[in-house]
Amino acid sequence: MDVPLFADQPNKRKRAINLGGTHSATTHTDILQEARLRRLQRNDHKRRQDAAILIQRSWRSYLALSSARRSLRSKFDQDLSSLTALRCLVLLGHDEDALGRWSTVLLASRKDILLQSDHSWLVLFQRVSTMLLHSLSLNLRSQYAQAHLEVLSIFLSDNPQHATIARYLVSHDFYSSLRQVLLQLPVPAKTSPLLSPLANLLLAPLSSPELLPLALRELLLSILTVPLLPNRLLPVLTPFSARLPLASINLVPLEITSAPQLESIESKIHLLANLTTFMPYKYSSLSPPAFATYLRLCALLMNALPTHALEPPEARANPASNWADDSDDDEETKVEVVDSFEPKTRLPPLDDRTRKRLLTIPASDHVTSLLRASQDPTLLEPFISFSLGLSTVWPSRRDKVLSTIVAYNRGSVVKEIYRAYVRSSPLGRDDNQADISKPENASHWPPLLLLADLYTQALLTMGDDEFFSTGLNPDIPRNPLTLDELTALSRKLLNIAFTLYWRDDPNSAQETVPGMGQVKWENVREKATKCLQALHARDSRRPFTPPDHWLVTAHVDMNTFISAAVFEERKLAIPDSGRAAILNKRQLAYLSPRLGVLNSIPFAIPFDVRVEIFRKFVQNDIQSRGYTPWAGRMGVAKVVVRREHIAQDGFDKLGELDLRAPVAITFIDQWGNEEAGIDGGGVFKEFLTSLTREVFDTDRGLWLANKKNELYPASHSFATEMHSLAWYRFIGRILGKALYEGILIDVAFAGFFLAKWLDKQSYLDDLASLDPELYQGLMQLKHYTGDPEELSLNFAVAHEEFGETRSIDLLPNGSNIAVTRENRLQYMYLVAHYRLTRQIKKQSAAFFEGLSEIIDPKWLRMFNQQELQILLGGVNSPIDLDDLRANTQYGGLYDDDQHTITMFWEVVNSFTQEDRRKLLRFATSCSRPPLLGFKELNPNFAIRDATDDQSRLPTASTCVNLLKLPRYTNKRTLKEKLLQAINSNAGFDLS
Structure with missing residues (x-):
């Protein structure tokens, strides 16, 4: 069936027609995006056009330049000795082949050209000279290098205008370029025909008096900062050094130390090393201004370096390598110390040859030569700066x-x-x-x-x-x-x-x-x-200053000082778990100004003030641990001790107890019975007194006594055995307990040993109290006017023990190091240090370990040796009877007005000081009065009646400082009985 032409076709989409225009449905965003895209396209097109134009221009320039260079090269090749050729060479720039041919040809056949002095030639010679230098700085091994050096030498020496050329070159990086040349030389130097002309070239600008200041400055900054410079110039070093005009160094301003070339530590070090290599041979010929400038320049360089910058690595790792260093710690006895607050400086690595050269600067021979050359008064000030810098780096x-x-x-x-x-x-x-x-x-x-x-x-x-x-x-x-x-x-x-x-x-x-x-x-x-x-x-x-010379009481209120010091110490208190971390004096001063004074210059504060601060420190420590001085002693730590074995029982039972805590002592008599009584402090004092009397007996082998009967640790091998060291630690703890409790101990220590307690070094004079013969021998060596080598001494000492003698080196390989005029002071110090320190190092360390467990080391550093002895045993001074009587307590029938008591004080007043000390020792076990007076005696001195038997002798209970005095009716009887008792060393009375 036929289908109508215009019939509906539902499966075919109709064409849409928009009558509103082509852009009516486009959004605002689409419009902006399209505009942006078009703009980018235009920019890209323009960029491509510009790039094409640039390429074309560059290519045309290259073609033109190539053509010009070919033309210049053609003219240059026609006659290398002409002025035109020279102009072409300058215009050609850095053409190594052309430059090399020109140098070679002129040296071979036309040297006369290099001697031209007309202005036209001169300007071109200056430009060519910079080209020759640049070529040498890039490649010293070039086949034309020797020719370039010879041409430059002619310019700077034979040319009639050599001074003008030299001035131009020095102001146009002459020495900077030669620095690059020198850095290409091998180390160690090899014989080379380049070295002689190079050395001449370095010195050429220095021959002009007008140019000398600027040239010498640039030489110092660019050439004498070259690492291992003498090694690079070794074959020509002698003539170079002889002609180096460092005698005119005073023409160089000292401000060069802030020049950019000396910004780095390495450049300063190399300048110092090279200066002190070339200069010492000229010391005798230097004028005072030149010598002063040299010393000041070296001082400025050294002062700009960090400490230890010039030390060999082994010395940096072992700061105690100083032969007279304060510290005598070694790895076995070292105490952990808090790190420094300073940031560590990274030091540059140095070649061993540079380091060896630097080590000649602090050598005794060099320092002596400086002293000989510094006789002019004007040189003292720069020598001071030099020496201070030397000892710093x-x-x-x-x-x-x-x-x-x-x-x-x-x-x-x-x-x-x-x-x-x-x-x-x-x-x-x-x-x-x-x-x-x-x-x-x-x-x-x-x-x-x-x-x-x-x-x-x-x-x-x-x-x-x-x-x-x-x-x-x-x-x-x-x-x-x-x-x-x-x-x-x-x-x-x-x-x-x-x-x-x-x-x-x-x-x-x-x-x-x-x-x-x-x-x-x-x-x-x-x-x-x-x-x-x-x-x-x-x-x-031996006092030589006026009274109160060392005190600063005029500047400080002491009451405020005490309160502030106690407060600062409380803030810095270290708990038991951290006691190994001990602040040194420097860090203590950083954290606490008052403790810094007390630990470093304690003598600026009166002694009685420091003792009061010490007592307050102890009281703070007691309170912080929850202890009360005498209360609560019954239930804290009960220790049973046999009277016949006080030392051994004390060692066994107190060895690991916290002795800062109260300790209750019970004595067992010789029949095995407990002695009656409660330890309220007095029994412990009696125990401590008896214990120290036994452990410090020199017959036990742990202690020796000097001629003043002052004790110090024995130095034989038995004293260094583990068992003996345990005893030293125990004794340190016991003495710490005595100091902590304020109990006086009648024992005197040698001053050099007390110095160890205070972390101080022993001086040579301390040796006189230990070994007078050795001291006199060392003094004779010091003042010996002949050659010490005649005495055949070496850095070793003979140590005799149990009939055997062995040699001990004071330095590594010391037995093979002779004692000379230069090192005899070091020998003296090391001998004294050996006798006073090394022989008793382990014993002292063990003792101090025990002591510091009870007493904070910074508390002890508030005192010197003499004051520390007073703190231990009281004042070795006349006994003030008025003070003793004012602080005496009475018991039984006695009071201050009782007849026997009145006679007692009259009798004691008639005693000599020696008899008064005996009386005090008889009643308290210590012959010296407390350092702050008898009010500090704990318990107070007391007198109690003991029957009216006129034939009975006085007795004492030293544990409670009690004198038991019979009721004598006659002054003569009282005096006789009292003297008899105190001179017969009557025993402890329990009645």
Whole structure:
């Protein structure tokens, strides 16, 4: 069937017709997107067009340049010796082949061309010279290198305008380019025809007087900072060194130390190493201005380096390598110490040859040569700066440097520094303490700090005979400073140290001192403190200062000081679990100004104030542990002790107890029965007194006594066995308990041993009390005018024990190191150090370990040796009867007005001081009065009646400080009986 033409076709979609325009259905976002797309297309098209134009331009330029270079090269090749060829060579730029041909041809046949002095030639010669230098700096092994060097040498020496050429080159990186040349030389140097012209080239600009200042400056910055420079120039080193005009170094400004070429630590080190290699041979010919500039420049370089920067690695790892270092710790006895608060500085690795060269700087021979050359008065100040820098960057060499300076010309340097600089210095004046950190005082610090170092070092080997010498005895050298000068110096140092400890801001100690490089205020404080401590030790032994010289009471309210110190100590209290982490004096000063004073310069505070602070520290510790001095003793720790075996039972039963806790002692008599009575403190005191009397008996083999009957640990091998060391530790704990409880012990220790308690070194003079013969021998060696090598001494000592003698080295391989004039002070110190320290190192360490378990070490550091002895055993001074009577208690029928008591005090008043001490020992077990008076005696001194039997002798209960005095009716009888009792050593009475 036929289908109509226009019939509906439902399966065919009708065409949609939009009468609203082509964009009527497009959204706003679509419009923006299409516009952005078109813009990107236009930008991309433009970029492509620009790139095409640039490529075309570059290609056309390249073609033109190539054509020009070919044209220039063609003209250059026509006649290499013409002015046109020279112009073409300059225009060709760095064409190594053309430059090499030109140098070779002119040297071979037309040297006269190189001598042209017309302006046209001169300008071109200057440009070609820079091209030659650039070529050498890139490749010294080029076949044209020698030709280039010879052409440059002609320009800078034979050409009539050589000065003009040299001035142009020096101002256009002449020495910077030659530095790159030198860095290409092999190390070690090999013989080469290039070395001689290269050395001449280095020195050529220095021949012009007008150019010398600038050329020498650039030489120092670019050439003398080359690592291992002498090794690179070794075949020509001698003529090079001889012609090097370092005698004119005063023409170079010291500001070069801040030049960009010296920014790195390595560049400073290499300049220092090279300077001190070439300069020493010229010392005798240097003018004072040149020598002063050299010393100041070296000082500035050293001051810009961190501490230990020049130390060999083994010395950095072992700071105690100093032969006169304060610490004598070794790996066996080392106590864990909190790390420094300072960030560690990374030090550059140095070639061993550079390090070896640097080590000649602090050598005694070099320092002595500097001293000989520094006789001009104007050189003292720069020598001071040099020496201070030297001892800062080489801590392990500091003692040798200082000892060499001290020994030179009988200490004349010490005297000159004090009188020329320190005496008139405003630093440390009583009226100027607050101004010490002002920048205008910068120039006054180096002399003062070096003097403090030098005199501290001098005291290590200066006997009292020399210290107090008046110069009348020609066999005894005179102290370089008079006692009046030392008094003034010590006061200056005291004011400075106290001000630096007393600063409110502890972080200021880490700030650097103006004009002193890397030296910090804490370094200043440390130097002043060391010298102060050494001077105070002398003054304590034989006073030479006026009364109250060391005190700062005018600047500090003592009541406030006590309260603040106790508060600071409470904040720093370390719990039992952390007692091994001990703050050293430096860190303590950082955290606590008052404890810093008490631990470093305690003598600035009156002794009675420090004793009061010590007692308060103990009281704080007792309270923090929940203990009460005497209450609660019944239930804390009960210890049964046999009277016949006090020491052994004490060792066995008290060895591991916490002795800061109260301890109740029960005695067992010889029949095995418990003695009646309750330990309220007195029985423990009796136990402690009897125990110390037994353990300090020299017949036991643990202790020896000097001629003053002062004790120190035995040095034989038996004393170092584990069992003996356990006893030393126990004895330390027992003495710590006595100090903790305030119980006086009638035992005297040698001063050098007490110094160990306080972490102080023993000085040579301490040896006189231990071994007078050895001390005299060392003094004779010090003053020996001949050659010490004639005495055939070496760095070893003979140790005799149980009939056998063996040699002990004082230094590694010491038996093969001879004692010479230069090292005899070191030998003296090491011998004394061996006798006073090394022989009793383990014994002292064990003793101090036990002591520090009870008494915090920083509490003890508030005292010196003499004061510590007083703290232990009381004051070795006349007994004040008025004080004793005012603090005496009476029992039974007695009171202060009773007839027998009145006669007793009259009799005792007639006693000699020796008899009074015997009476005190008889009643209290200790012959010395308490350090703060009898009010401190615990329990108080007491007298009780003991029948009216006129024939009976007085007795005593020393555990409670009680004298049992019969009711005598006659003064003569009382005196006879009392003297008989105290001289017969009557025993302890329990009745």
